Amino acid sequence: MAQISTPAPASVVGSFTREAFDAHLARVAHLPPWWLERQRAAYARFAATPMPPRTNEGWRFSNLSTLTLEGFNLPAPVRFDQLAHRELGVTGAGHLVFANNRLVASQPLDASTADAGIIFDTLQNALLKHGDLVKAHLLAQPSKLGSDKFAALHEAFLEDGAFIYVPKGVTATLPVGVFHYASGPGAAVFPHTLVIAEENSKVTVADFFRSDSQPSTLNPQLGERQFAVGGNDLYAGHGAQATYLAMQDWSRETLSFQFNATVARRDAKVLSLNLHAGARQARHESFSQLSAPGAHSEMLALTVAHGAQEFDQRTLQIHQAPNTSSNLLYKNALLDQAKTIFSGLIVVDPDAQKTDAYQSNRNLMLSDEAEANSLPGLEIQANDVRCTHGATSARIDREQEFYLESRGIRAAQAQELLVFGFFEEVLGRIEHQELHDRLTEIIREKFKT
Amino acid sequence: MSQLEIKDLHISIGDKPIVKGLNLTIKPGQVHAIMGPNGTGKSTLAKAIAGHPDYAITGGDVLLDGQSVLAMEPDERARAGLFLAFQYPSEIPGVSIANFLRAAVQARLAEGEELDATGYYKRLYAKMDLLKIDRKFTSRAVNDGFSGGEKKRCEILQMAMLEPKMALMDETDSGLDIDALRIVAEGVNSIRAAANPPGILLITHYQRLLDYIVPDHVHVMWDGRIVKSGDKSLALELEAKGYDWVKQELAPATA
């Protein structure tokens, strides 16, 4: 009798072959050996790890059939003046613009900000000049939410990114902007932004992700098929206040992964807000650690899902110390046949008494064909805590819709207004006017296509 | 100047007929008041004319300036000049009055035409001052957490901004205190005093409002029909005698 055995899942590398990796290594050969060693190890992990299996709880509801590593390339350099969309729309304290993994434009910090000791530079320069800081914080948190393979891929192919360091007691009054472009068919990009806010410092950092693609001939609205695996590390020291905004607006054909890792130390206050607008399939994993008493983390996200887009959001709030608090609010607006997945977990360690944790996923359905999935979860090992979670999905309110229409507002515009109304609770949290306007504009664009 | 004609109108909710053959013509600039007991179909009439999707028109027609509005979407009807001041205005969290009204004004412009923001705010503030609405309200969410009276004033503010040809005002007076009633009435009267005053259908339970906004005609609605019409004195008579009086008058006819 023939023996039935299940073959081990194939470990796929797709376009990210050993040769591609060697080519990457050759380009970063000038970086410190410890870092190159980490990249080699990461590549080995990536190559040895199978694609996520159907049975993996961390991928429940996700469409795995469209997760492919085939058909991408490490793109050739482009110059800033070759990009079709060059308007940045934000005049922060300084900005860095990356395209196809390389720095293409920058505006250094103004003199006073630089005098205060704030460092705003490329990751490559930081690796060369501030190796210890980078070593301590760059990708220092484990991938815990199911994307080990893609996190390893990010670490292996990470070529450059942004480094922001705010020293003790310093306030960066203006936001710092980092722009990441992907340009050309099949372009694979690995953006990264590392933010270190030291004791009692204050900073706002905004990441913008955007495809610089001409609309494809097949479907003028969708743009080119690209691949993005981005990461962000945010470290907030004692009493620091760090605000991080990310605006994901890749082309509608892009496969996107984004990993956020936040560490909040004693009395630190972190606010992160992710806007998800682009990509065909976008997975976002957000991991927030409240590691010392008094730490507070706000995790906010807004998603406008339309067409056949799929947004897959996985979050983890870990309370490791007493008197810590976290507040997660993810709001999705779903149109057409779009699909969202929210899976969130609050973990309270045994000695994290007096934890106050909140988690909420709200879905506004603008179409009967859209699909919103919610998997909220709690894992509490302390006994004196307050943890609440909830998920709701509601059809857009017909009476509200009628009220707006009865004033002459067209149906599509009425829906847009109601979506903005639904988002206002989150949008209202952005104090910086220009960033607020940028976010609003990206959302508005989605109702035009 | 516009005219509204309601012809033998039948309206159902689900399978249930609510309005059962109603006829009414509002000539340009006229004010008609409709009074009638609770549940008689007054709001149904107003909302159906505005195009609410829950109400099925099973017979008859509604013409604005000779054009049937029944095939139009609610937003088209509004842009054609109809306005409904709701008995129970919806609360819309997160959408500010300023943005909401701006969208409504913008919707009336030709495609590609940009709203003149300065002029818009100037006009908005002037109307707010007239209606004694605090300018801070512009940044508040539409009707969200408004008191009953504030909601009604906000309806009139919208009417003043959108300058309809025909306004259906459904119990705009209920929930208003004495001062607010006067302010709202003054607001409506100033709209009436404009160059091209709208026709107004005023649904009310209280004769008091009609002291402020003097109607050209008063109608009594009963079980989905207009059963009695007269001038302002009809409202006074109703106030004195109650609806039982109308019922008794009707008895022989319906027996």
Ligand SMILES: Nc1ncnc2c1ncn2[C@@H]1O[C@H](COP(=O)(O)OP(=O)(O)OP(=O)(O)O)[C@@H](O)[C@H]1O
């Ligand atoms: N959406 C609805 N679904 C079911 N029944 C409804 C609906 N709207 C109204 N009705 C019913 O239709 C009838 C007429 O209601 P309508 O609101 O038009 O009365 P009205 O004359 O405005 O009363 P009031 O003076 O109390 O405002 C009532 O019996 C009411 O319960």
Ligand SMILES: [Mg+2]
């Ligand atoms: Mg009513």
